[in-house]
Each structure stands twice: as C-alpha cells, then as structure tokens.
Amino acid sequence: MVNKVSIGIIGIQGAISEHVSSMNDTLESVNNPGKVIVIKDPLQIDKIDALIIPGGESTTISNILFQSGFYKPILKKINENNLPVMGTCAGCVILASVLIENLEEVKLLSAMDMKVKRNAFGGQKESFECNIRIHRFLKPYNAIFIRAPIIEEVWGDCKILAKIENNIVMARQDNFLALSFHPELTNDIRIQKYFLDMI
Amino acid sequence: MKKLNIFEPKFGTEKIKKGFAQMQKGGVVMDVTNAEQAHIAEDSGAVAVMALERVPADIRAYGGVARMADPHIIQEIINSVSIPVMAKARIGHFVEAQALEAIGVDMIDESEVLTPADPFYHIDKRKFTIPFVCGCRNLGEAVRRIWEGASMIRTKGEAGTGNIIEAIRHQRMVTSMIKKIESMKNDELKKLSEEYCKSYVNSVEILTGKKVDDNIPVFEDYDYASVKNEIFQILKNIKEVYHRLPVVNFAAGGIATPADAAIMMQLGSDGVFVGSGIFKSANPSKRAKAIVEAVANYNKPDVIAEISKNLGDAMVGMEIENIPKEQLLQERGW
16 A cells, blocks of 8 residues: 555545544544545646546446546546546446446446446336445445445456345455445445555 | 344434535526426436425415425326435424325425415424425515424515515525624624524413413423524524525425526525426426426526526416415415
C-alpha cells in the first residue's frame, strides 16, 4: 500500500458524502494519513491513487461522466498506473463490459469481464438488506441492496467474491472491485479496508 | 444443491428507504404525464420521474379536486423507463398510497399539489415498504413529516408557477431555524418540540372535544408524551449530529431554469424536483438536459452560463401576489 493515499470519489450524483465519510473512517481506523477527494473534474483523475464510483442512477452518472470527458483519463490511468477502482451499485454497472438490457442508456467503462443486469431484483418494494457471505471474510456481512443490479456472469480473470443464492453480487478482477450493494450505507468498513489493501 | 447460507431479506427497513433517497442526491426528478415524456426525461439524465396525470401548472388551470393519477398511466410509465418512478398521493390519503405501492411505484410523494384528503392527519408513512417524500415550508413541517416516517423532504415552494421565490423562502426558513436550534439548550428544544406537536394536539382536541394530556394518543397509537419526546430526539440529533435535516432534502415548487436549480443547490438542497418547468417550456429535452447539468455543476458559473444559452422560452411564470390565497398550494398540509 502507498503510504499516503489519495482516494477519489466520482462526485457527479448519488451517495457521494456517504462514501467520503466511510472512507475517511476507514483511513482513520488503519492510521493512514491519506485523503479522500471528491472528483468533479476530469483533470483530478491524475492526482489520485484509487477511485470509487458510487451508487446513484447509472444512466445519469455514466452519461455525465462520458459527456464531461471522464472516461478517457480514467481508462488512461487504468492502463498506465493500474488505478484500483471500486464500483458500488451503479458503479458496478459502469465497470462491466456487457449489459443485459438498456444497452444505449448506460455508457460502460468495460473494465471487468462481467455481464450485468440492472434492477435485477425489481423496484424499490423489492429492495432489501440481508447477511451475505463474502469470500475470506470470517463473519457475515449485512449488505444493503437498493434497486440493485446483479452480475449475471463472469469470465476470464474476473473472480466471484459473494453470491445470493445463484446471483453474483460481488466480484474482483485484478485491481477492480464490483459490488451490487452499498458498503457506504453501513458502519461495517471491512469492504473499504479490503479495497484499501488493493491499493 | 448445497446451500451454505439461507437468504433472509429484510424489506422496507429504514436503511433501505432512506438509502433510496440517498441514491437520488445530486439529481433531478422530473414530472411526466406519459411514456413519451418519461423517455425524454430519462434520456436527459433525470434520476427519477414523477408520474402525474397533469403537471402542476395544468392542475392550477384545470381546477377541481386533484387526485392520484390513473394507475394505468403510472404503470405505462413504469414499463417505459429503467429509472425509478415516483407518484403523488393526496395528503392523508393512505389508500391512494397503498394503491401506488401495490402497482410498484418506487417512492410516494404525499403532496400538497393534490387536494388534501384528510383535514387532520398526514399518512403514517412507517407502515409502508416504499419510502415517502413530503413537502415542507419550515423546520416544524419537516420534522413532523420525518417523525411520521418520511425518508426525504422537499421544499413546497409554489408548484406550477415557474417562480422560485417560495422554494427559496422555504429552504431559507429551514436552514435558519436549524442554525437557531444549534444554540438552544435542552429545555428550549423541549419547548420547541412541544410547539411542533401543536398540530397533532389541535386535531385530537377537535375530534374528541377534550384537552390532550401525556397519555392520550395524538397520531395513530402514539401518545402525546412519546410524540413530544421523539420529536425532541429528532431536533437534538439535528443539533448535535447532522447540523442539517437528517434525511435527504430536495428543492421543489417553481424551478424553471438551470440557474434556479443551481441556486437551490448552492442554498443547500441535495437535488431538485422540476414540475411544470420542463414540459411547459419551448424545448423540453434541451431544458431538461441543461437543468441536469446545472445540478451536477451548480458551483461552476461558467458552466451555468454556457448551458443557459439558447434554451428557448421558459414556462410562463406567475407572480405569487397575483394568486388568491386560497389557491396557494403551499398552504395545504400543516
């Protein structure tokens, strides 16, 4: 791990402040003097050691990211510096390379070998929280699913880290971490610590 | 098949309901009346649409009793977009709300834009699996709605006018009152929570003809003592923990331009609802996109200036003073 990390959080739309405070808590808990930056401008991408794409509406976030010229610097930083990226919910959708429906509505980063389905559990009435088992986590993790996507299929180097019944809800490929739920909405910071260890 | 753990989902918890509102932050929710408008809203970057039979400007013009939209229209809109769909129920009309939940709406707006149904009580929103958003003019209304289970608050503004003044008034009223309670001592906060409970007490006294004491239920099964105490706890949390409303707070009621949206964001809103402002303007798609961009870039004057160019005519606005007091929508709810 880099001693003093800079973690960028895409600041377009969605649960931005929640990611900022949970990442700050995480840094503090491991005595890392690093900082968390809200990314509002593509030029800021160059200054960070890791990136989080938060939950929100994937259509809104991906379209503004694309139109405002974020994709190019993000992909460049991924290729040249192995930028670690964590995508939660909408962020998970954006990291995927294949989408099951609504193909034109979401612009994908195509960083991970996975196929994603949006709103896979249904609408808000079907949103839920439940305990899940995460690979190598000793205790169950209470995960918050809000109109959540699922990862329908992974291939290549993409590895499954958690499932609900037959649905994949967390996966990792190299420096990329995709979650269909919201670690920023709980006080359990094990996933944030796991991501920090990837940097 | 080997099952290592049993799937035991919990639906409609506070985290799930408030979390939905949190996912809307920094976004624009747009009023739509049919599937075609819903598509335009989605393509323009709306985070959600509000399904209605008429936009507020037309509700004003049409007159009469405004009710929940035809479920068929709402369902068509749900089927035509992938973003969340919200719909409005009348104040206190819990059966309209039940129907909206049954057809799969993602969030209910218990809204003063429709004609209120219950002269005494707002809906007990805790009983629902899906979250509610409610309007407010001041901190008292906001805190009562939050206590009743609202997961999101918006300013009432004055819907259907294209005039931002009331939304700004309501946002400033909430902010300045929060500032005021920051310096209040516990006994002052207790007094304030009693004051904020007055509308419940009044309703019960009218209904029963008796003076309310601590043991009398004033809202559903909640007795006066516990309502007072829980409202006090909300105020204490605002003062000590949040320093703002404890739920997501949007602006609504009169937003017509990108600059209107951006000023509400600069005044502390987490996002905006645009009602008549989009589909009553000359170029809905262009204006919708501009308002979305304005909310994402609310602190960048150069961007706001650029996206405000050549949008065509905004909706025709109304002066608030020219509206007879009994036709003011913000007076509805208490």
